[in-house]
Amino acid sequence: MGYKIGLVEDDKNIQNIVRAYLEKEGYEVTVVASGEEGWEVWENNPPDMWILDIMLPGMDGYEFCKRIRAESEVPIIIISAKDDEIDKILGLELGGDDYLTKPFSPRELVARVKRLFKRTVPQRQTKQQNLERMKVGELLIYLDERRIFWKGEEFEVTTKEYDMLLLLAQNPNRAFSREELLLNIWGNDYFGSDRAVDDLVKRIRKKLPDIPLETVWGFGYRLRKDEE
Template identity: 55%
Template sequence: MNDYFIAVVDDDQHIRELVEAYLKKDHFRTVALATAEEALEQLRVDPPDMWVLDIMLPGMDGYEFCRRIRLEAEVPIIMISARDNEVDKILGLELGGDDYLVKPFSPRELVARIKRQLQRWYKMKTIEEGKQAAPVLQLDADQLQLAVEERRAFWCGEEVDVTSKEFALLQTLAERPNRAFARDELLTIVWGDDYFGSDRAVDHLVKRLRKKIELLPVEAVWGHGYRLRMDGGESQG
């Protein structure tokens, strides 16, 4: 656990120093940054294994920087903010955040959440790296293609840039087309059985995929979950 490198991004010096002190006590390597612009340079030069990211930052805000992180990496992100309303939390999740903690918070609680996210992330990486090579999983040559070994997705022959969670969801649905998966089931498959967040994370992931693949036939099953419909009809939900 102490091999992990964590970046703390907050314009409040006291919070940066407090969080760093608690993380170093647990032998994490850390870097403290006051702005998203500084963090963006860190992302380019020496990307950390995890981000603790404040939403209200001078210049580029935490939401935009979270989106930038997700363009390049699927590492855990815990967002922190004085804002305690559902809209802000949902937006943070939609942009790729893994957890959301409201200020003022207990540093011990934050460290506990960091450890939980890293354990889940490490478990997911271990599973992915341990998978044996598999052939290309292909459904309808002119639409969806998944190269499982390479973890690459293609739509109508064009490669689509997807994160590891987005690929995991696509693979799960594509391996059993037309089967309705419950949200809780997808949450366990994609995030792991120790994930303690809301099943709305599945909805946010589907929403992200629909933005990337506009005609993706992922259909919402009312009150249940989702399925990938392969009968040639239009997607609903």
């Protein structure tokens, strides 16, 4: 079968039961106890499906679901002690594909996992084949759609803001002079001041808080990419 499943759940008993049932069916299971740990897994070794508790320490399941869905259509099953209709609706509206109320039957969970994989994997494969993307740290760019995501949240950008982010993302850690940026973004028929570059950088930094778009003093700018 070969599918990888990420389980985000802080209850040890549920962790052990769910892992045992899923591994018996041939799935590879990664278990973490918080949204922050789950996000680290997503960054380094993303699973093919998430099983996600809502009540978590730190980043709750709703926020985790929202951030994952901003980047991917990976299937998400929410498991929660919250059984009010409004909680289920919120979980599904934020991107969950299924919602299972605790306590639940592990066999039912396995059945839902199988059904969800059967329904979603062919769709995801088609989308991934048709959607080119670029990721540098927490900056995600969908090239075909010209969409920008920073830390899981989509930001509206202008044409030139997009062009600069794309150029820098294609060349992480490379320092570009202001003249190079003018040529690449404005074209060789631009005769204005290179202050336009500085103004563009200011706007990007204001829109995307903490983005590592660094000033190379006396020269230009670069997008820093830390070693993973």
